[in-house]
Amino acid sequence: MAFFLIIMLEAFILALLIAQASLNISSMQGALKEKKTLVRSLKLTDLCLFTEARYTRHLSQADLNTPFQDHPLSLEHFPSGSFTLPTNLISKRK
């Protein structure tokens, strides 16, 4: 019986978290709208996720030779390179 209670409790907590998520989405619409306004008014193009290199800070604006931009044989050495793929502009051409 205790097992069922634990499972029911966990399922209830998860359901509460999902409900909280949908409530949060509506309450965060204001913040999302502000971010959109900022992107539109300043004409921004990228998220500020990785500031360690210029081609990871602005992933969509990076040079076409990004992975080898310092030297033709230079391999990607920034940690954020392991989270990203070559930009779509490059892979599209393949």
Added chain:
Amino acid sequence: MIDWIERQRYIIDFTLSSLLRRKVKNFGLLALYTLIVFILASTMFFTYSIKKEASIILSESPEIIVQKLSAGRHDQFPLSQMETLKKIRGVAEVLPRLWGYYYEGGLGANYTLLVPPVTTNKNGIEETTDSITSVENKENAPDNPDKPLFQYNDTKLKPGTIIIGQGIARTRNSHVGDFMPFRAYDGSIVGFEIKGILSSESELVSSDLILISEQDFRSLFGIGNDFVTDVTVAVVNPHEVSTVASKIVNILPDSRPITREDILRTYESIFNWRGGMMIVIFSAAVLAFVIFAWDKASGLSAGERQEIGILKAIGWETSDVILMKFWEGAVISLTAFFSGAILAYIHVFFTGSLIFEPALKGWSVLYPHFVLTPFISVEQLATLFFITVIPYTVATIVPTWRAATIDPDSAMRHSGD
């Protein structure tokens, strides 16, 4: 129906007491299983939410950005070519953008310097859009919910002043009114007064931003008045963006148009499972599941075989034994699934992905503190359920069926215990 429920209850009671007899082994298994679900669920929640947020926010990015290329690299765009772009049929507006990077040696941080774009209003008067830049209002505390989250700065950005992002303010411990020194292209040191700090709500796009006047930007980097960094092109008919982009390449062969679609697709592929770190996480989880499944499918332990033999000898049906083992798998996998999913939600949406942060931060000195909008759906949880709970439960049943169909006498004799 009541009889069926009662039967299940007795079997589950027996299963639980059987599991508790091997406490250390089963709790260890449960902890490891929960950890795997936690890692998979955290990755799933984080990547989905950030991609979804990027697609919403960046849907307002410029329709086309035109860069000039020189020897394969991004070069300064000559203002004279703007007129050529304006003459292309279907182009509604062409605006220059001035932006660049500044590396501060003392902190080892990279800043993005940007001149707020200038637009012309209906009366033909130039106005900078910095007047609608959201700036943190310290009075906007939760105790005053009637006030908007952001206060608009009505004053224009004057030369000698800057507005900085929250990440810079936090890293440098800078406040409004402080002076921030910069080393110009000619080696001279110039100081700009911090007039405002961009809101913490917008850190995901503005953490490392410095808004600066055009005059200061040009004097800091030594860029002549005839050049800009790149230009944005607005198109009359949104369906013609790709056509206009092709025309731009034909007319200016040394240019590179980047459309909004390209920007959105770039962020769709970020944190893709094929990316380095993601494939490490997924392969580790898959490997752990293979070990689980192998352990289960390679057969039962001698003790478990003996237990099945005894149960069959005292009158349990083969179906009862299989049911018992099904519940054993279900108890462990359901508990691990719910615990892992709850912990992952708390990790990603309440602690700001604390465990992922060091990896995401990499060598960056500036890292945005952002709270992700919790875009999670029942479909995501269902996918997680099917890739974690079902394989384990099935892997538990198969060897049990093999053991439960043999003679109880031989099952007990070959126990080896």
